[in-house]
Amino acid sequence: xxLKTIDFSKYSSIKVGQPTEVLMIEKGDILPNDRYLIGGxxxxxxxxxxxxxxxxxxxxxxxxxxxxxxxxGAAMPTGRxxxxxxKHDIAGFEFCSKLPGTLGGMLAMNAGVxxxxxxxxxxxxxxxxxxxxxxxxxxxxxFAKLSGVATxxxxxxxxxxxxxxxDTLINLRSNQPHDPSAGSAFKNPKDDYAGRxxxxxxxxxxxxxxxxxxxxxSNFLVNLGGGTFEDAxxxxxxxxxxxxxxxxxxxxxxxxxx
Ligand SMILES: Cc1cc2nc3c(=O)[nH]c(=O)nc-3n(C[C@H](O)[C@H](O)[C@H](O)COP(=O)(O)OP(=O)(O)OC[C@H]3O[C@@H](n4cnc5c(N)ncnc54)[C@H](O)[C@@H]3O)c2cc1C
Numbered sequence: 001x002x003l004k005t006i007d008f009s010k011y012s013s014i015k016v017g018q019p020t021e022v023l024m025i026e027k028g029d030i031l032p033n034d035r036y037l038i039g040g041x042x043x044x045x046x047x048x049x050x051x052x053x054x055x056x057x058x059x060x061x062x063x064x065x066x067x068x069x070x071x072x073g074a075a076m077p078t079g080r081x082x083x084x085x086x087k088h089d090i091a092g093f094e095f096c097s098k099l100p101g102t103l104g105g106m107l108a109m110n111a112g113v114x115x116x117x118x119x120x121x122x123x124x125x126x127x128x129x130x131x132x133x134x135x136x137x138x139x140x141x142x143f144a145k146l147s148g149v150a151t152x153x154x155x156x157x158x159x160x161x162x163x164x165x166x167d168t169l170i171n172l173r174s175n176q177p178h179d180p181s182a183g184s185a186f187k188n189p190k191d192d193y194a195g196r197x198x199x200x201x202x203x204x205x206x207x208x209x210x211x212x213x214x215x216x217x218s219n220f221l222v223n224l225g226g227g228t229f230e231d232a233x234x235x236x237x238x239x240x241x242x243x244x245x246x247x248x249x250x251x252x253x254x255x256x257x258x
Contacts, residue, residue: 008046015180017046027059039105050258069154074104091160092121110144126152177214179222187254195219201242
């Protein structure tokens with residue numbers, strides 16, 4: 001393992017944070033239990049005082065086919081997984097395109113688009129050296145209860161990459177804001193949409209400093225340039241407060257605040 005300085009104002013998708021030392025984990029290292037693991041930082045909002053951080057090194061960015069399974073290391077970026085699936089005509093990973101991050105982040109968030117979620121195609125996850133079948137891992141909409149750091153996962157390898165599905169999913173994304181964001185800020189509450197609630201309380205397009213509730217997609221908190229952690233936190237708290245007062249709904253952040 002070794003320390004690396006990562007500037008979160010550049011590395012994180014929402015472009016908020018500062019240069020911070022992160023412990024890089026290499027194959028064979030014993031994982032410290034006092035550090036928070038990050039992946040590609042596409043779902044994170046890093047405060048000026050984050051907890052000690054760690055990250056899987058490129059040792060965990062691999063794909064191999066073995067015994068009918070596709071085994072993918074948790075540091076593998078989603079874009080490279082889709083390219084591999086396309087090249088080798090493998091079905092099931094089309095939805096990972098345009099879903100920025102690493103496999104580890106997808107597993108922890110049960111990331112997905114519409115009815116496509118990573119747990120649907122998953123067979124098992126390697127968590128700190130032990131393979132665990134997905135059936136015994138509690139999971140649901142945008143969450144999975146992993147008992148530790150995921151280092152790899154296995155998927156049944158089925159032939160038939162669908163370019164049509166890929167194109168449809170990419171088109172779905174065309175209405176998303178292009179400014180830096182961390183994707184959806186809140187999870188959708190049961191039978192409703194966080195974006196609709198944000199709009200109903202009058203926050204669509206509302207701005208604090210350079211941070212804004214997007215006027216294209218209300219549930220996206222976008223950074224218009226110099227947005228800070230404080231601006232983002234203010235807008236998140238404001239939305240929660242207003243939505244609770246008007247609808248008595250406690251919405252939950254999807255974005256992880258560190
Ligand atoms: C423009 C944009 C659009 C997006 N659209 C979607 C969407 O449609 N659907 C969707 O689901 N998400 C979406 N997201 C969010 C994001 O793509 C996913 O949450 C992604 O899975 C995050 O991966 P990451 O590697 O960046 O994880 P990070 O943001 O670094 O971490 C997210 C969480 O995963 C945990 N984690 C990371 N790696 C591991 C590991 N190896 N083991 C255990 N825990 C781990 C972290 O501790 C953290 O809690 C979007 C984001 C952006 C910026």
